[in-house]
Amino acid sequence: MLLAAFTWTEFAQQLAAGIREGAIYAGLALAIVIIYRSTRVINFAQGEMATFTTFIAWSLMNQGLSFWAAFPIVLAIAFTGGVAIERVLIRPVENAPVLTIVIITLGLALLLNGLMSMIWGGGNRQFHGPFSTRTIDVGGVPVSVQDIGIVVVSILLVVLLGFFFRFTKVGLGMRAAAVNRDSSRLAGVRVGWMLALGWGIAAVLGAVAGMMIAPVVFLDPNMMQTILLYAFAAAVLGGLDSPVGAVVGGILLGVTITLLGRYVGFIGSTLKLPAALLLILVLLLLRPGGLFGRVTVRRV
């Protein structure tokens, strides 16, 4: 059935490309999950926030900074911006209906998108990433250094976050605030700041994802829009509540979509997105909580 010509080498290459795509989705999905867990908000501006910070990185590098010099500055800006957005835009509507908050994040996405067009203009830009695009031989399969770099950076980030949430006091406070605000306050956790911190960390994750993907796809204000959708799909796939699920969901989706697009002629490149959507829809009907969705165990 419509299968394209098949070689193992090419399959391995596609697999690698899928994992690279997946790593980006995973990063952004993780950002979505962290915000969702702490404030029960789906941040539709996550993509534009990431692109915006990537543009800042681009500007800094245009000023003559190297990528790794710009990197921490951008992360700091992203973190501050994320915290500020939570405090200024989300806090006042904390108890408003879901729709209100969804609309505000959509408004933020429009605003940031417009600002990018105003400040930097449209059109594609070459973004010089930290990794070379030359390929090296990994067990007989040519894989680009850039792809390996992206995956390694993503893994590092996930490990770092896991460590932060599991072993640090602030990380524990953030998890507590996400699951039980009242009890957290009683334990002395500054819940408001924990939520803002969640937005800050999410913005940092987005910034990293943006700076990683920009060298692959060219930088423009709409760079993250489709990627954000895949990230949503990945987050839903893994279960909106589960950071581990977001990562697994991202990789799984990246690989599935890449392979489907390459080997099922019918899907090609235009129907990847609808295919992803269909996948998610079917999954949600079978398992409403996602793959890693928590089955809440509680005894009273």
Added chain:
Amino acid sequence: MSRLELRNVEARYGPVKVLHGVSLTVGDGELVAVLGANGAGKTTTLRAISGTVRRSGDLVFDGKALSRRTEVTARAGIAHVPEGRGTFSDLSVWENLRLGAYTRRGGIKEDAQRVFSFFPRLEARRNQQAGTLSGGEQQMLALGRAMMARPKLLLLDEPSLGLAPIVVTEIFGALERMKGEDGMSVLVVEQNANLALAHAARAYVLEVGNVVVDGTSDELRANESIRKSYLGY
């Protein structure tokens, strides 16, 4: 010297006023009980202290006015074990205990050892999700969490609710020992007036948001109307 003093405290849920000017004191190292029927405002009294309900009036803790912000009261040394115990069901037993000590640094391992010495069952379930514990174990965990904070004042809401008598004995035994070792004050709300008076030095009786009677446990036990309405003999 009194550790906590409430003067004319009022509290409301939206338009409904629940406390109409409650005044009470809790002394240093003293265990004080609040008794009353359902809806008398016992829980609300505790919530007014920890700032989890809208309130007005004078609240003095350790000689200073008490903040309205829950986080700040917790950091000032008030541990509140709320109705429903406030367990973090998704976190492990150990993480729950770590959260108890959130407001301070150091000594977490030693304090946890002390909690485990009181409640050995918690140590066995250290890495278990707290939501899977039995009711009694969750109450022990709640008390353990409060202990981890080394509070100056412990607010306990219905610790005996829904628990088997043997578990209740275990919990109150631990409470007495904790109080003795740390010199903390305790304000406990109880339906079970016999139990409360057995452990408390003094008690206040609330009716529809007002203190109607107060006195030492012996005085209250001797009061005939109290005996009829609350002690049931």
Added chain:
Amino acid sequence: MRARLWPELSAFAAVAVVVALLPRFVSDFRARELAIVGMYFIALLGLSILTGFNGQISLGHGAFMAIGGYTTAILSVDGFFGHQLRDLWTIPIAGLVAGIAGLVVGIPALRLSGLYLALITFGIAVSFPQLPKEFDHFFGGTTGKILDLAKPPFGLGTTTNNWIYYLTWGIALVLLVAAWLLVRGKTGRAFKAIRDSEVAAVSAGISLPRYKTLAFGISAFYAGVAGSLYAIANAYVNPDVFPIILSVYLVVGLAVGGLDSLFGMIAGAALIYFLQNHADTVARWINHLPALSLDPKQPGIPSVVFGIVLIVVMVLLPTGAGGLVRKLFGLLTSRLYTRS
């Protein structure tokens, strides 16, 4: 609850009179602009039924408009089994096709609540434009389909734009009455009960599957009609006529109009049109503020203005224009009825 019948009836009468007379006072071009506002209004009525009255979020109503638009285009250009239909008769069919699509989407929506539904419908909005590109022999690909220019029927001696204006607003008023009757009736009560509490609705014997899919279907029908009119007015359809952002704009209009205020949707529709086409004017207004000078023609201005309006409205006025009017009206009437 206050009897709200007479204010609504008089509001309707006022709207009808204004709608009927307005073209006499404005230019032909303005009539066309107002017609497009009317199309947004129709789509917003549908969205209001779904979100405002039934509590289901849809970020994908642009796709239902596109379905309506494409139905009209295909039927009037390629025809049905070689028989081309007059554009006018394609409008109800477009509504039905979109409505059926809505019912189909409504089925999975049953199991998805709140944010999941928002995500899935957003996914539909984003994926839909890919379909015409992929199946280009049927949809005409990226170039789309060119329709005949709409002509007034029965030899009416009016301009095309005036004709489209009257057609759109005529349909809009009929659909407004229909929506109003719907939300006041038994079905509307069921919708609202589900919105307020699904559990309570079920225990009162209301069938969730029936009413939730029904709401989706009706809502999509409205969007389909709007999309059909849009295609007729533009005389062509292609994927860019119904861009992804259209779905977002509709939600903006809904929020500004005030979720469950049918009349408020007129304000929402006007805002969508105005911000989309006259963002430069807004930028000039903003320039009156001290220390600001935006270039009104700069790319990105529409999005910036849209975003700011959206955020400000949602933070300051969470019940939208409808809520504001109701609040003012409530103040007024309570003044009238309380003797002091």
